[in-house]
Each structure stands twice: as C-alpha cells, then as structure tokens.
Amino acid sequence: MIESYLPILIQALIASGFAGVTLLLSVMLGKSSKRNAMKDSAYECGMLPLGEAQPRFSVKFYIVAMLFVLFDIEVVFMYPWAIIFKDYVNTIGHDIFWSMMGFVSILLVAFIYAWKKGALRWDN
Amino acid sequence: MGSFLDSINLAFLIASAVKIVFFAFMVILPMVAYSVYLERRISAIIQDRVGPNRTGIPLTLLGFKKDSHIFGIGGLVQPLADGLKFLLKEDFTPAHVNKFYYWLAPAIVMVPALLTAAVIPFGSELDLSWLTKIGVDGAWLHKPIKLVIADLNVGPLFTFAIASLGVYGIVLAGWSSNSKYSFLGGVRSSSQMISYEIALGLSIVPVLMIFGDLNLSKITEYQDANGWLLFPAWGKGAPWENGWHFGRWALLVPVFISFIIFTVSMFAETNRAPFDLPECETELVAGYHTEYSSMKFALFFMGEYAAMIIGSGLAVTLFLGGWSIPFAPWLGLDYKAGATPAWLGLAHIACFLAKVVCFIVFFIWVRWTLPRFRYDLLMKLGWLVFFELALANVILTAALLMYFKI
Numbered sequence: 001m002i003e004s005y006l007p008i009l010i011q012a013l014i015a016s017g018f019a020g021v022t023l024l025l026s027v028m029l030g031k032s033s034k035r036n037a038m039k040d041s042a043y044e045c046g047m048l049p050l051g052e053a054q055p056r057f058s059v060k061f062y063i064v065a066m067l068f069v070l071f072d073i074e075v076v077f078m079y080p081w082a083i084i085f086k087d088y089v090n091t092i093g094h095d096i097f098w099s100m101m102g103f104v105s106i107l108l109v110a111f112i113y114a115w116k117k118g119a120l121r122w123d124n
Numbered sequence: 125m126g127s128f129l130d131s132i133n134l135a136f137l138i139a140s141a142v143k144i145v146f147f148a149f150m151v152i153l154p155m156v157a158y159s160v161y162l163e164r165r166i167s168a169i170i171q172d173r174v175g176p177n178r179t180g181i182p183l184t185l186l187g188f189k190k191d192s193h194i195f196g197i198g199g200l201v202q203p204l205a206d207g208l209k210f211l212l213k214e215d216f217t218p219a220h221v222n223k224f225y226y227w228l229a230p231a232i233v234m235v236p237a238l239l240t241a242a243v244i245p246f247g248s249e250l251d252l253s254w255l256t257k258i259g260v261d262g263a264w265l266h267k268p269i270k271l272v273i274a275d276l277n278v279g280p281l282f283t284f285a286i287a288s289l290g291v292y293g294i295v296l297a298g299w300s301s302n303s304k305y306s307f308l309g310g311v312r313s314s315s316q317m318i319s320y321e322i323a324l325g326l327s328i329v330p331v332l333m334i335f336g337d338l339n340l341s342k343i344t345e346y347q348d349a350n351g352w353l354l355f356p357a358w359g360k361g362a363p364w365e366n367g368w369h370f371g372r373w374a375l376l377v378p379v380f381i382s383f384i385i386f387t388v389s390m391f392a393e394t395n396r397a398p399f400d401l402p403e404c405e406t407e408l409v410a411g412y413h414t415e416y417s418s419m420k421f422a423l424f425f426m427g428e429y430a431a432m433i434i435g436s437g438l439a440v441t442l443f444l445g446g447w448s449i450p451f452a453p454w455l456g457l458d459y460k461a462g463a464t465p466a467w468l469g470l471a472h473i474a475c476f477l478a479k480v481v482c483f484i485v486f487f488i489w490v491r492w493t494l495p496r497f498r499y500d501l502l503m504k505l506g507w508l509v510f511f512e513l514a515l516a517n518v519i520l521t522a523a524l525l526m527y528f529k530i
Contacts, residue, residue, distance in 0.1 A: 026419030
C-alpha cells in the first residue's frame, strides 16, 4: 500500500528540482544591472509608497479563516460517509442518512449563528 | 524497512519515473505554454484583434540567409520566445523584501500544481508487449502499464489537499514582498481560495456517493463501461436500460448542480476571471506578484495555468468520463482490463487530452466574456449560495439514492 505513494515522492522531488533549476537558470542567464534607491522601492514604476507596507487589515479575513477550518473538517468528514453510503443503504438501512442529517444540522446551527452575527457580511 | 525496500521493484520505479517525465513535463508544461498562447489568440479574436501571430524561428542567428516563418505559422513558437525571455530578463530582488520567503513563494506555487497531476489518470493502460517483436525483452513488458502516475485510493482528496498548499505560496508572496499591493492581493487571494475550497470539496460529495469510490482510475473505468456521469448514454448507467428508470433521470439533477458548483469554484480556486480579484489590475496592479519579475514571475504564471489544467483534468475525470471514448462499448473501443491494444491506449490518451483542451478553451472564453466580481459579492456567492447549495445537493443525492435504491 505504502509503495503506491512512492511515485508521489519521486514527483515531488522532480517538481521541486524543476522549480529550483528554473530559478537558478534565470539567476545565471539573466542580465544584471546597477541597483539604485528608486529601483529598490516598492512598485518601482508607480507612486512612492506611503506608510507601512503591511497595514492592519480587516478582522473579517481572520473570521473567514476560522470558519474555513470548521467547515472544511465537516467536508472531509463527509468523504468516508459518501463512499460507503450506497452500499450501506442497500444492505443495512437508512440510519446512515439520518445520522449525517443530525451532524449537518448541528453545524448548520453554528453556520446560521455566524451568518446572523454578520461574520459573512462584506458590504459594510 | 528491509521488507519495504524489497517490495519495491526496479521496473515499478522506472515506469513511474517515465510516466512522471512524460505527463508532467511532456504534457502538462507544453500545455501550460500553449494555453497561454491560446489565451492570447482567443482573447484577440474575442476583442477583434489579431494577437501574437508572427513569431518565427530566427534562422539568421544560426547562420542561414533568410528567417523562416514555416515553423512559426500563426506565431506558434511564441511560447518558446516567451520562455527564453523569462530566462534572460534581469533577475531582480528588491531591497525591501524578505529574501528567503520571497524566493520560496514561487516554488511553493509551482510544486503543488505539478504534484496534483500525480493522481489524474491520463489514459487507460498501455500494452508494451509488441516491443518483444522488435527485440526488447523483459518480464515487465508482459504486464500493461497503467497510465496514472500514482494509483491512490484517495484521489480527489489528495488533489484538494495538495492544491490547497498553493495558498501558502500566495500568502508568502504577498507578505514577503513588503508592498501594499502585494499584501492586499495576498490576503484577498488566500481568503477567496479557502472560501471556495469548501464549496469545491462539498460539490464532489454527491459524485463520490454515486460512484462509491475515491480511486480516480476505478471511477473512470466505471464511467467507461456505464456511461459518463453527465452523459449516461450507454451501459448500466443509461436510463433506458432495464426498463425506463426514473431514478436515473432524477439523479442527473444533482450531478448537474455538482458540475456547475465544481466548475465555478475551480475558477475561483485558480484565481481566474471572473474571480481574479487578487490580481485586479485597476486596484492592485498585479496583486501578490507585483514585486516579482523574470523567472520568479513566470513560476507564478505557470503555476496558475498548471492548476487550471489539473482542475480541468479532475473535472473531466469526475464528470465527463476521463479518457473514455464516447459510446465506447457500442463501438468496441472500451477498456478491457489487461487486454487493451496499444493503439487503443494511445487513443484514450488523445481523448483525455482533447477533453481537457475543450475545458481550457471554455476557461479562456469565460475569462474574456464576463466582467470581474465585486469582493463582497464574491464572498457572498461562496459562503451563502454555493456552500448552501452544495450541502442541499448532498442531501438531495442521498435521498434519491435511498428512495430509488440505485
């Protein structure tokens, strides 16, 4: 079983090698010219940057990240359930459906709470 | 450890290496290069322009008397010229960046994009036993080679897991560039990608319920024999087999909804228009890769197109039968385990690539047709429409499978 992951290891090595070699090639082949203060500034051909480059940003991005972790685990949890669903329903019974409905409805309550709290509002 | 090493045979390793080099470097990378060219040509046609059409091979540089346009009909060598240009441009690292992460980010975008190709079956199997007739010999020739790099039992899960690593590259690029444009682009992009990943993951749960398998090769073989998921016109999957079966017609509804959600989420996941807010030119110059130039920029660019190609490959494999030829069992072109002739194996590869190319043209067409979304609408669509719809779709599929006992 584990040896079926071996090609993935090889491919990871080859892909990293490819990225590394292309980066290296561009360093070796690329022209280099003198640096100056203007060229080193952020977004050289645009306006001069004002203020710090990494300003504080909206807390909404953090909330989205937290909700993502929560609901992505739900999705991953559904995969094994989905795989056995058909066989289970045809051989054992319908309780597999109702147990997942219970799980989803609990998460849905949490989702509706987040929604009503305004965690998913981006237009204000 | 010893027993583990013993279980690996050399033929398996060589076969995997050949498949990796063939699929990742002789199929995916040229496809990346030519889908950029295709994008430029198609956008030109849509906007009533000509596009890059005159790049030829500069034979005068090699000592010939005249330049030739024979090899570059319609600018076909444009991708080669672009690639050379990327290599020869100044490799500039601005002084204000965080050097280590600035260099790491493009590689982190490119590597997962290539790595996800490992589980996509790009053909059925290739029979190599004809090689014995021309003098090559070996025990490994007598077993047909399966045309998938790693035949994992967790196919789509692996793809999503690895593809989402690309978010790290984008966040690192945005953060390490120390520029406001890059920073905002990176934050926006990561937020968008993780939001749509949920819809993407949920949208294929109904598909998995219907197949009852996570192995992409088995899913494709099933579709080859029983009709594609979106086009069940033959085999056991056809609604008219075994009497007219209403359940099979009804099952097309959730499959179609799944396909729509999957495709749209794929657009958002690869940062393609109409969801290309991370690199929204009018606001953010070029988003997270504003500060990048030469090959480092090219790696982001190639990573985006590679992700698009793999996404198309996954969509084709799950919904449109992968390498399966339409009406294969009627035409006698279906896959027979261990007995597929070599020409049919090649035909399957061609069929897979043809489907992927159609999908890429669709991607490009959409990009040059639809205007860009507003950010609040994008998040609303992801969280309040697609998430709900995908969840309802799972329940609908479950109810249909339960009611009709398909």
